[in-house]
Amino acid sequence: MHLSLVRMANSSTTSDPPQGVSASILPYVCLVRHGETIRTITRQHTGRTDIPLTIRGEDQANALRARLGDMRFSDVFTSPLQRARRTCELAGFGAIAAADANLVEWDYGEYEGQRTSEIRAGRPTWNLFDDGAPKGEAVAAIAARADRVISRVRQCVGNVLLFGHQDIFRVIAARWLGLVPAEGRRLYLDPGSLSIIGYDHALDEPVIRL
Secondary structure: OEOOOOOOOOOOOOOOOOOOOOOOOOOOEEEEEOOOOHHHHHOOOOOOOOOOOOHHHHHHHHHHHHHHOOOOOOEEEEOOOHHHHHHHHHOOOOOOOEEOHHHOOOOOHHHOOOOHHHHHHHOOOOOHHHHOOOOOOOHHHHHHHHHHHHHHHHOOOOOEEEEEOHHHHHHHHHHHOOOOHHHHHHOEOOOOOEEEEEEOOOOOOEEEOO
16 A cells, blocks of 8 residues: 555645545644655665755655645654654744654664665565564564554644654554554555545544545
């Protein structure tokens, strides 16, 4: 399932949904993956390495300003890593966003900077969502972080905007649905993409909305 979103429509209240999402008084959560970096191009695992956006990544972040500008959020949180913070700033939310360390990317440990194909040359059956990363973060550890993000979001009074990274967001989406963290492997987010998680008819019916 791909989580990239269609263009956001204008909204006038905190609860007005973007285009394609039915009207609801229930809040939703926008997930914004940071814009392109040199390592998203080369498909190298990049967890705690603090690298900047490319020029194209900054363009992607700037484009988010128009897509998010008419939406209303009670809270905005960002990963403290610069690729997420810069995306947040260029999208127009840098002045109001709070840093949340739970939104940093998966710690890939010994696999930092490597491609999946390189890792599987030595470990053919390796999968991040099953095995975690040696000297990095175990699946249970990133799931616990995802659960803390979800707990914080659910205490907010309105719509929430998060700026972060692909794999932590994949786990957050899985845990939002009540699934095991390994199910995050079935989701994908492009650099600079927008996604929405929220509810169907009631707060006990979490869904991926877009």
